[in-house]
Amino acid sequence: MYMPDIKFFDSDLAKKTCYAEDYPNVAKTVAREMHRQVGDLRLDENGIARQGLLVRHLVLPHDLAGSRNIMRFISRELSEHTYINIMGQ
Numbered sequence: 001m002y003m004p005d006i007k008f009f010d011s012d013l014a015k016k017t018c019y020a021e022d023y024p025n026v027a028k029t030v031a032r033e034m035h036r037q038v039g040d041l042r043l044d045e046n047g048i049a050r051q052g053l054l055v056r057h058l059v060l061p062h063d064l065a066g067s068r069n070i071m072r073f074i075s076r077e078l079s080e081h082t083y084i085n086i087m088g089q
Contacts, residue, residue, distance in 0.1 A: 001051055001054070002034040002038055002052075003053075004030060004053075005057070006027050007027070008023070008066055008070075009024045009066040010024065010064070010065075010066050013064060028073060031073075032077060034053050035078045035082070038053055039052055039079075040053065040081045052083075053082060054083045054084075055082060055083070056087065071084070
């Protein structure tokens with residue numbers, strides 16, 4: 001089971017806040033590989049996650065994180081069935 005954070009998709013913001021301009025590309029590559037390995041999240045009969053991918057995302061004011069683009073990436077390039085833990089700031 002994997003539970004990565006996808007923080008933002010803006011290279012300038014990544015460079016400014018994390019000193020990691022390549023963060024968006026690395027996050028996409030890693031998320032694709034995690035999904036390839038474990039697939040969509042699977043729950044048991046009690047609703048407990050047993051295997052799969054759960055993506056965490058922090059929504060920032062004024063769409064600084066690029067949340068719409070992140071959701072679009074997840075649904076188009078991972079799976080429409082990907083569980084997402086959305087956290088508010």
